[in-house]
Amino acid sequence: MATTEKIMISVQDLRKSYSGKAAVDGISFTVKKGEIFGILGPNGAGKTTTLEMLEALRPIDAGAATIDGVDVASNPYTIRSMIGVQPQTPAFQDKTKLSELIELFAAAYGERVNVKQFLDDVHLGEKANAYVEQLSGGQKQRFSIAAALVHNPKVFFLDEPTTGLDPQARRNLWDLVREVRDRGITVVLTTHYMDEAEVLCDRVAIMDQGKIIALDPPHTLIKQLLGRGFKKQQKVEQANLEDVFIDLTGKELVK
């Protein structure tokens, strides 16, 4: 783990309500530099709202959030230049080549990049003149993440990145997220897949009805549960159906 003790994100008593109903109800947590931090919870728990407040896309009702010491509410543009965001369904404007999209995204941050070098680094160099719709699923994921990180952000946010993906694509994305973390970028993601949180995240916050009800590394949470005398009803098999599926269809996506 590349985790250091440096605090990258600090959230204190964050609140957001829509027409009187609290969507995020006073949550506090910190994310360390170089961590993959997961926010878990059922639909409507407030995961996306939390993320959007940290991304300076949604006004913060009360409480405070800082990223690398910068207050989110009062410096939205500074925050946006410090973070990369992978949307739930990555979409790019049509009739624009990959090289042009990279130029465009860099320009959105006021930056110029060596587009060719950049695409070579993410192994998409020979696709520079292609359009997004001509990419394979795996290439599309790689490109989307590369585009979101074109400005070397400190934090990378992903909102339910694997919802609706097939098992191969999910695993491919996990690998890509780990690569991002290995570059020293702090990763914050939301998910409602427990297996994803378990294999990917260094620490998870479990949200329900706008509150954080647990916050620890996945294995600590499991140990705590077992410590409370929890026993699983069924005998655990050494493989599950997903492993069968992956084994039969091949783990690797077409890269």
Added chain:
Amino acid sequence: MTKNSWRRRLYTVATFAKLNTRRYFRDRTAIFFTVAFPLIFLFIFGGLFGKGGSVSFKVAILDQSHSAFSTDFVRQLSTNKAFKIDTGVATMDQANNDMNHGSLDATIVLPSGFGDVQARASHPSGQAMVYYTQNNAEAAQTLTSVLQAIFGDINTKLVKTETPFTVASKRTGVAGLTQFDYTFSGLVGFSILGLGIFGPVNTFPEMKKQGVLRRFHTTPIRVWQFFTANVISQALIGLVTMVVMFGVAIAVFHLKVVGSYPELAVFIIFSIAMIFGIGLAAGGWAQNERQAAPLVNIITFPMMFLSGTFFPRFLMPQWLQHITNYLPLTPVVDGVRQIATEGKGLLELGPQLGIMAIWLVIIYAIAFRVFRWE
């Protein structure tokens, strides 16, 4: 704000404008609507109104005399550009019928004996009759004076008289406005309207649906940067459209551009920026196409019909002209006509530019307020 950060912000604008424009010219549908569509209208309306602009009456000539003089006279009339002679009309009944239908403006009758040399006279004489219906009094009057002029010429050749007073007419430098000139400036206005409004109103909600705009929202790009980039690319695209339209109008319909091209270009760019703001506001506000479509119809229909795009405004009642003066598109259509065909300069277009500037401020104030990234 440091100089460097401003340079970065303008780099953002320039790059977005450049890539926007490039993307636009890859879109065949968009090119059809911005270049080909106005041209189709140009050919339709140019074909309707573009006959060189000279007034031309449809008349029938009934030669009941068949004298040498009358035959010659009919031949002389048929070369006259003021008439179009309908040779299919042979009888007075038929002529009356056609005049009642409006397919004929007037009938010239050369009665029997017209052009014969009367006893004890040295030259031929006679009286031509012009028949017309109540609706065509004006046509008949013009026709009568044209005939009078022709007879005047003939008379002076036949009978030597002194003419103490004469009148001569001479064409002045400025060409009069033809029907096509009116139509053309209207079509320019129509294309600017289509270009500026239908474009963003279709693409913005589409880009919101795909989440493309939301993605930009997560970057530090400001709304003004995004707007400016769009205005620049729109102006470039618009200029291309205008070059094509003017080119075709000059080559095919003999449009005479009297004014200066640079001033025309400046005026058109200003017009595009102003009208495009309406599209930015509507498309920027709408979350989907269903919201955008009715809004756009409400905004564009009055301008399409009342700003002088298809129907000249001087045909409207006075009170309506006063109101439609202040529509955003009216000064655009008027300005284009005054520069292109009347040769006026930008400095003479104060009222038009004033109205447009006020609209520009109002429109962009609204556009910035209602813009949504998703």
